[in-house]
C-alpha cells in the first residue's frame with residue numbers, strides 16, 4: 637500500500653513509519669522538523685517533505701503534485717499532528733489559566749493542520765480515487781465522555797477536529813464516493829506528548845508507540861465506508877462524540 641505519514645518525527649508518527657517500512661509498504665513522510673539534514677526541500681527523491689508546512693502550505697501542495705507525478709499518491713494518509721503542552725505551559729486546570737496564544741496554538745495544530753491536509757487532497761486527488769484519511773484525535777475531545785474537566789484548549793481543539801471530520805465525511809460521501817475519513821484515538825502512548833502525565837496512568841494502560849502503531853495500522857487496514865465521519869477507538873470500535 638502507498639501510505640503517507642504526516643508528522644513523521646513525533647512519537648506515534650515515527651513508529652508508524654517504522655511499522656509500514658518493516659512491512660514493505662511504500663511510505664512517504666511529511667514533517668515540520670528537518671530530520672534529514674541532507675534533504676533539500678526541492679529534492680523529494682526519498683519521498684519526504686521536511687518543512688514548516690503550516691506556514692508554507694505551497695510546499696505541501698508541491699509535494700503532493702510530486703507524488704502524483706511519480707504515481708505514488710498515497711492510498712492511506714495518517715495525520716499525526718497534535719499538541720498538548722510546551723516547556724512553559726501545561727494544559728489548563730481551570731478557566732483562569734486559559735490564554736489566547738496557547739488556545740490558538742492548540743487549534744492550529746490539533747484542528748487546522750488536518751483541515752490543510754484535507755484541502756490539499758481536494759486539490760490533488762480525482763473524484764473517484766480510493767483514499768483513507770485517518771486523523772489522530774483524542775478521547776478527551778469527546779463531549780459526552782468529559783467527566784473530569786480541565787485541559788480546555790486541548791479538549792476544545794480535538795472536539796473541533798472531530799466536528800471537522802464528521803462534516804467532511806458528509807461532503808465526501810457526495811463528492812468523493814471512494815474516500816473514507818475518520819478520527820482515531822490512539823490510546824495513551826508513551827511519547828513526549830503524554831510524558832508529564834504518565835505518573836497517573838497504570839502501566840497496563842500506557843502503550844508503547846510500536847504497539848500503538850500496530851493497532852492504528854490494523855484499524856486503517858479494516859476501515860470501511862461505515863466508519864467515515866466517526867471517532868474510532870484504537871481497536872476500531874466507535875466512540876461517542
Ligand SMILES: NC(=O)c1ccc[n+]([C@@H]2O[C@H](COP(=O)([O-])OP(=O)(O)OC[C@H]3O[C@@H](n4cnc5c(N)ncnc54)[C@H](OP(=O)(O)O)[C@@H]3O)[C@@H](O)[C@H]2O)c1
Nearest residue numbers: 643644645646647648667668717718772824825827829830
Ligand atoms: N501520546 C498519547 O498518549 C496520545 C493520546 C491521545 C491522542 N494522541 C494524539 O496522537 C497524535 C500524535 O501524538 P504523539 O503522542 O506522537 O505526540 P508527539 O510525539 O508530541 O508528536 C506530535 C506530532 O505533532 C507534529 N507537530 C508538532 N509541532 C508541529 C508543527 N509546528 N507543525 C506541524 N506539525 C507539528 C509532529 O510532527 P513533526 O514534528 O514531524 O511535524 C508530531 O507528529 C497527536 O495528535 C495527539 O494529540 C496522543
